[in-house]
Amino acid sequence: MNGFEVNEKGTLPAQPLQVTCPQCKNTIELFTFAQAKSVCCQKCFYLSEVKDDRLVPIQAIDKERIEPLLPIGREGKIKDVRYRVVGFLVYKEQNLKYRWREYVLFNPVHGYAYLSEYDGHWTFFRYIFDFSIGARRTQAEVYYLDREFKLYNKYRSQVMAARGEFFWATHKDTSQYLEYIAPPYMLTLSVNRTEQSWMLGEHLEPEEVKQAFALEGAMPDRLDVGAVEPFSQNFSFRYSATLAGWAAGILLVIQVLFSLFHQNKVLLDQTYTLTEEVGKGTLLPLPGPTIDIGSSFLGSTNVQVFLRAPVTNTWFATGISLLNVKTGREYFVEVGVEFYSGYEDGERWSEGSPGTDHILSSLPSGTYQVYLQPSREGFAFGASRPESFHLMLVQDVPIWSNFWIALLLLAAVPAVQGMRHYNFEKNRWMNSDYSPYEQE
Amino acid sequence: MMAPVGTPFPCPSCSTSLVFKTEFTLSQVCPSCRTIVRKAGVEGAVLQQASPMKEVLNIVQLGTTGMFQGEAFEVIGRIQYFFSEGYRNHWFVLFASGKTRWLGDWAGNYSLFQESNYTGLTSVLSAAIGDNLTLMDVALEVEIIDKVKSIYWEGEVPEQGLLEQGFTSLELFRTDGQMGLVHATSYGPPHAYLGWYVELKDLSLQGTRVHHEWL
Known part of the structure; x- marks a missing residue:
């Protein structure tokens, strides 16, 4: 009997499976047991493939020496589901310099999820199965959850660093990714010759991630506008315009009523x-x-x-x-x-x-x-x-000058929010090859 | 030797009391010694042992009971498939009415499916990701194409699923929640399943492995 076999029948294993890195002999903890397909040692950064209950060394993944902000094995709760961090990857888009980081989260009942962090902006991803665009992948817009998602990015990625365990062979991944955004949501398609999967991502505030995983220390600074960062959580342009519209309508009704009584x-x-x-x-x-x-x-x-x-x-x-x-x-x-x-x-x-x-x-x-x-x-x-x-x-x-002054003042709020919203959106699309804005 | 359905009999290896619960299976694995016991055993035949199951942190186990759409069921067997990437648990479930189904369980996804037929005109082996395949006139989209690398089993299960090592495996889906599976090889008709993804809470499972901290 080896560690990959079922040992405990009436309960889930209390402890992770301990295996030995074939490269440096360091003890590696496997939290997903026989679900793991590839494992990267946290000591020597050597990636091994799990074959026939053994670790077979593949290659070093150490182009970047960066430690994960969420430690491997740390547990936390997101969207009322408890996850354990089982893997960490640093990605680079092919032919470009920028990097982002992804954390593989696992729950035995709910399966896998991901936390992605780029320039301090966090997105939480879960698999979805109620959406597809078939084999056609040329749309600039798709519709889901009664929202229009616009094409934001298309790319292939390269793994620059890894820690922990993964249910796929990370060194063989040649997937193409398509990202569609409708802030605060993102739809991501990962597709290669043998698999396609859709994930729904949702923006998370850094503070939410920090609290969820009981992190100490400062979170990475946020740069620019995140791909799905919402413009304003509490006072969006649409909200302020709607509010101002209603107020203007009420003002007009009052003014007309007053006029009738004059x-x-x-x-x-x-x-x-x-x-x-x-x-x-x-x-x-x-x-x-x-x-x-x-x-x-x-x-x-x-x-x-x-x-x-x-x-x-x-x-x-x-x-x-x-x-x-x-x-x-x-x-x-x-x-x-x-x-x-x-x-x-x-x-x-x-x-x-x-x-x-x-x-x-x-x-x-x-x-x-x-x-x-x-x-x-x-x-x-x-x-x-x-x-x-x-x-x-x-x-x-009836005096209309007061009405026009009040209307002007009411319009000022959504007008200012509108300008701020425009600049915000323009910044959001700066990192996209599909920006609807003219970028300098 | 014949072991009628419902009649207890001793394991030929360790004498543990065993019983076949359905007519749809031909063999079962003794839970004590993992000896493969056939319904129609041959006197003097060499007893084979099943390989131990792999730990994939499933909460369902043999003997788990549940209720789906008002019908009670019991988990009586499992086939565990491992592919080039990924795995699947196919739990064989017996409903109180006597009908059987498969409970799919992999990576947090649960499904109920049954044997089906591939009714398309082209070979499933030529299908590509995103293509549509038709099972019993239901068009489903190809999600995953992989190879069956190893098979493990326990309890009592139909024979066919145990013979598909090396087969090409296709996972299919529809956005309305229907799902399909096809195991195919270049010879013989493909073995297909058709069913629906279900929510775990809709199964009302009892007797699972302790997992409350992960709910």
Whole structure:
């Protein structure tokens, strides 16, 4: 009987199988027993193949002397499943320099899984059997879990270092890999002449890995953006845009409702004739009517002033005083219009407008005496000075400026998140040959 | 000597009490001395011993019972295949109704399957990864192509699966959970199985090897 045979019937083996490295005679612990196909000694880094219950030396795998962050044999829990680290590999993409590290995880009931780490970014992979694209492997997009996965990378890899045990012959692996991403997920196809397998990867925060395997010390620093690193766990662009969209919708509804409840009551709608003071060239003040300003459903109200005067290459202005006859408090505003036009180089031009409006806010209700103090240009060559003007006062008008300001402020949040998201995604695709972004 | 189904009889080597539980098997391995005991034994024939099973950290064992879709079953045998890469446990299960099935158990995957027929027109040996093969009019995709390197067995199992060392083994799947297996050689019809992947919890297994810390 040898160690690869069943010794304990009613329970799983409590201890790993101990075998001897054929190269350096170091004792190697095999956690997966007869499932192991190749084993790399942690002392001499020599890879051996398991054949007929013996280790047959193959080759040294020591192009890189790097120790695994997750020690071989360490146990940890990911996605509520307890795994043991049984293997570690350092990979390099063929014809390129960059490396990444993979940990082979094993659970006797649930099988194998992998933790991959590249530039400090961690992805947890499990096999899936409910997805396939058949023998066609040219798609740029695939669909799974109601998500669109985009082709991110195609490559063949080379093992630069290994530790522990593997259920495949790592030295003979000629698989091609295809990676499709829909952050935080990745679909990976491994295919060669004799096998294909799909795995679903999911982004893990370094802290999750550290806690899962009770690691001490700092985790590798994260560089750039990971292939499936989510933009924001808590405040994604889509979330902020949705939130802002809903808020804008509610704001619009409130504004429309407020508009419906506004009175738009005309207090004054009159045309006035201008009279010049004899010998002085100034205009005489004009007494206006007495108006009653009520209150709105919000309490105080507003009054919109509309002024229109027939100005041509000149200006006109009037001061409007509203004197509360009871309190004696005066509210004053000056409004003016100007309009200029002419011909220059055969083209007609114009500037200004003969009409304008202005809003007086938060006016208390009451009776007001209106006084007008008009003024106009003394003399202007080629100008047509107004001899009259039209004034309209409307109480309790809906104010849209506040709505637009609020909308602008609401839009700022998703706009900023949108820009950050764009830059984030562009960085994510920097390491891909299939980037949809133009890279510098 | 004939050993009728259900009738206990002594192992010809160590006298351990044995019984054949189903008519679908012709031999079994004595759990005590690993002697291969045939249903129709020949007086004076040299007794052979089965090689010990390999430890692959399976939780299922002989005598494990379970319930699937309301039907109770018992594990009465196992064929253990080792390939160039990988392995498979085919547990032979006997349902209370008397029907038999195979419980597939490898690398955390569990399946229930039964004998099937390859109904395609081309040779399975010419299939490539990603190709479709048809078993009983069910088209499945080729996932793995490998070679059977060694076979071990225990309990009582049908004979055919024990004779396939050196055969080409194909593992097939569909995205709806159906699975298939084909063992083929250049002579004779391929030996096929068709079934479904199942969740471990759906088997309601009892009498497994102690493994609660790994659930």
